[in-house]
Amino acid sequence: MMFTTRFAPSPTGRLHRGHAFSALTGWTAARDAGGRFLLRIEDIDPTRCNAGHETAILNDLHWLGLDWERPVRRQSEHxxxxxxxxxxxxxxxxxxxxxxxxxxxxxxxxxxxxxxxxxxxxxxxxxxxxxxxxxxxxxxxxxxxxxxxxxxxxxxxxxxxxxxxxxxxxxxxxxxxxxxxxxxxxxxxxxxxxxxxxxxxxxxxxxxxRVSHVIRGEDLxxxxxxxxxxxxxxxxPTPVYRHHRLLTGPDGRRYAKRDASVTLAQLRAEGLDPRTLRAELGF
The missing domain is CATH 3.40.50.620 (HUPs)
Structure with a gap:
């Protein structure tokens, strides 16, 4: 089976550094293995998910320099x-x-x-x-x-x-x-x-x-x-699992969507170059 992994955010808020780390971890693993990288939108909760957040997710990932197979799978459609x-x-x-x-x-x-x-x-x-x-x-x-x-x-x-x-x-x-x-x-x-x-x-x-490797944070x-x-x-089939560490801020707390100061949108607005962020995250 070809190496296949996915990044599967829920459109309930803006992406932050922790999401960037997870997405880059999966994308890099797929690229290094000559495999597939998928984007899946996990939007089965209509009370918390919205299209605006999904658009923002796509924009953030493009800004990071990621690419993925089309079409994107949206769970609300299935x-x-x-x-x-x-x-x-x-x-x-x-x-x-x-x-x-x-x-x-x-x-x-x-x-x-x-x-x-x-x-x-x-x-x-x-x-x-x-x-x-x-x-x-x-x-x-x-x-x-x-x-x-x-x-x-x-x-x-x-x-x-x-x-x-x-x-x-x-x-x-x-x-x-x-x-x-x-x-x-x-x-x-x-x-x-x-x-x-x-x-x-x-x-x-x-x-x-046909996801062969599930790459996600250790919180899951x-x-x-x-x-x-x-x-x-x-x-x-049961995929291979690869859980990774969770990023934390200067206060030792893990990044969360509720903390607007660390969203990728805010970092973009402050003029941060995506290559700088990738280097800070180890990519």
């Missing part, structure tokens, strides 16, 4: 694809409706005797309770049942879930690692008012676009565990 994945998992009995609110889950975490991971596996509602909630039209989320997934795969396959980490996780994790989806609990894969969630869209698109390292499980359940 919601039906992700709904098909959710439906496939549901038809295999791997999902259940959860009517609990975020506050209910947080309260359960605080009361759980076995810690947060145990509380994040609330399990299905009793049949009569679920029927009553449905008749009321109450909002719900589709959660992936780890118990049902383990039963389907069998203990041996469950214990064999793994991925290759070519970079470093937050605790220095490297090499062939065992995937531990239980640390994520029964994650939400869709909601009644939203057809999909991040884990479904990202794994579907990585498989569809823990997400890998549940994504490996979804890939296995759907029969999709």
């Amino acid at each position: 919601l039906a694809d992700y709904a098909t994945v959710v439906d496939a998992l549901d038809r295999r009995g791997l999902l259940y409706r959860c009517f609990r609110t975020r506050k209910d889950i947080l309260d359960a975490i605080g009361d759980a005797p076995h810690g947060p991971a145990e509380a994040a596996r609330p399990g299905p509602h009793p049949t009569d309770e679920e029927a009553a909630f449905l008749s009321e039209g109450r909002a719900f989320a589709w959660r992936l049942s780890l118990d049902r997934a383990r039963d389907l795969l069998g203990d041996r396959a469950w214990a064999g879930l793994s991925f290759v980490e070519e970079g470093r996780g937050p605790m220095g994790e490297h090499g062939r690692l065992r995937a531990r989806p239980e640390t994520a609990g029964d994650v939400v894969l869709a909601r009644k008012d939203a057809g999909t969630a991040y884990h479904v869209a990202v794994t579907h698109d990585d498989a569809l676009q 390292f823990e997400a890998t565990h549940i994504q490996v499980l979804i890939q296995t359940l759907m029969g999709w």
